[in-house]
Amino acid sequence: MEDLFASLRPRTVLAEGAVWLPGFALPDASALHQAITDVSAIAPFRHFHTRMGPMSAAMTSCGACGWTADPSGYRYTRTDPQTGLFWPAMPDALRHFAVRTAAEAGYDGFDPASCLINRYAPGAGMGLHQDRDEGRPEAPVVSVSLGVPARFSFGGLTRNEPKRIIELLDGDVMVWGGASRFAWHGVSRIRETFHPQTGAMRYNLTFRAINVALFRP
Secondary structure, eight states: OHHHHHHTSOOEEEETTEEEETTTTGGGHHHHHHHHHHHHHHSOOBOOEETTEEOSSEEEEEESOEEEEETTEEEEESBOTTTSSBOOOOOHHHHHHHHHHHHHTTOTTOOOOEEEEEEEOTTOOEEEEOOOSSSOTTSOEEEEEEESOEEEEEOOSSTTSOOEEEEEOTTOEEEEOGGGTTOOEEEOOOOSOOBTTTBTOEEEEEEEOOOGGGOOO
């Protein structure tokens, strides 16, 4: 039934360089969920604290570097500030899926160095932002939705440009690069609902290529 439903929502080009692939991750969902479990056993989910207070989404990372935040700002680091250890290696299931998905969207040769894993409980969201700290503007961003639905806002290169609101369902994938690489995007607060595998939670995997010269301890 999920495959049939996904087939009714066709692949959609949202803007130059930006592609929405409904249901693309469904065949790999079990492997992706297992990878999340494996990563979070080493680097537990946590709510980073910024100048504005704790972030509503719980986060962890894997790969050569991870995304972190504190009152001094946002950055990528080689080590997990909570454990002092290197971030877990990116599981093969995640890396292979990200590379295959990028190619499906027209981006051959994608080499993800980092995967940020967000866990959204009901009421959690992510404000409008751009991904600008990676130092690899030629590489796309690959974003995978698992679990309960989310309303995703995808806009233009300035914050005030009109935004398209997309209902992302379990297994949906967004890829943006090229002319859309620095598009503003965000996630509305998650509504109270249920998914048989994730309960009330939504998980998001965001794969990025990073300029290694920008890595920090």
